[in-house]
Amino acid sequence: VSFDYTQQVAWDAASVEVMEARRDELPERAQVALDLLSSDVTRFQGLVEDLLEISRFDAGAIRLHLEELLAAEFVRQAVAVSSVPSTPVHVSERAELALIRGDRRRLARVIANLIDNARAYGGGEPEITMTIVDDPDVPVTHIQIAVEDRGPGVADSERELIFERFARGGGAGRRTGSDGAGLGLALVDEHVRMHGGRVWVEDRLDGASGARFVIDLMATELDE
Numbered sequence: 756v757s758f759d760y761t762q763q764v765a766w767d768a769a770s771v772e773v774m775e776a777r778r779d780e781l782p783e784r785a786q787v788a789l790d791l792l793s794s795d796v797t798r799f800q801g802l803v804e805d806l807l808e809i810s811r812f813d814a815g816a817i818r819l820h821l822e823e824l825l826a827a828e829f830v831r832q833a834v835a836v837s838s839v840p841s842t843p844v845h846v847s848e849r850a851e852l853a854l855i856r857g858d859r860r861r862l863a864r865v866i867a868n869l870i871d872n873a874r875a876y877g878g879g880e881p882e883i884t885m886t887i888v889d890d891p892d893v894p895v896t897h898i899q900i901a902v903e904d905r906g907p908g909v910a911d912s913e914r915e916l917i918f919e920r921f922a923r924g925g926g927a928g929r930r931t932g933s934d935g936a937g938l939g940l941a942l943v944d945e946h947v948r949m950h951g952g953r954v955w956v957e958d959r960l961d962g963a964s965g966a967r968f969v970i971d972l973m974a975t976e977l978d979e
Contacts, residue, residue: 771793775789775793808942809920824857824859825853826855826898826972827851829862830883844885845882847884847887849887850885850886854977855975865942872940873902877966878905879904880904881903883900884903885898896973897974899971899972900969903959905964914956918943918944919941920941951972951973952970955969957969
């Protein structure tokens with residue numbers, strides 16, 4: 756993505772802000788047109804930002820700013836500034852005391868992208884659950900952050916494809932984020948892997964229609 760595109764997006768956004776400031780002076784039809792323009796600029800801005808982030812991954816220019824985060828508190832904060840701030844967050848007793856080491860901005864982007872995905876393609880009613888996973892074969896504690904939706908779900912044959920860049924076709928194409936550009940979930944996968952974790956999609960555990968996107972990260976449990 757060239758600098759010209761980012762500069763153009765900035766100019767377009769500034770122009771929309773100027774028009775929004777004088778919205779009440781515009782006739783009704785012009786206000787409708789302004790709403791459409793504002794929506795298009797927002798989508799284009801998101802697409803350019805995603806392309807820039809992908810190019811940084813490819814160039815090896817991503818550097819994580821790691822800090823200790825109380826996982827439950829962090830996720831609640833990320834949800835509060837997401838596109839669906841009313842998303843319920845259900846946290847197990849042990850997960851309330853879990854610490855993760857991560858880049859706050861990039862992990863917040865992961866949560867936001869999954870919520871955007873659920874809102875746009877999964878029925879619009881996301882829920883988040885957080886649990887500690889015990890595995891006797893693995894000495895390191897793991898926390899799982901699951902974002903569930905009420906959409907059509909994701910077919911088995913599409914569950915790997917869905918995290919690929921610019922995925923197209925079938926369910927993958929319906930759940931790519933960035934207004935169908937195929938970058939939202941690809942960025943989720945990139946960010947989670949940089950944190951030494953993994954992400955996958957499965958069926959809802961309650962048997963209802965929908966998908967369950969699971970982030971698995973290393974964690975440390977605090978003493979009460």
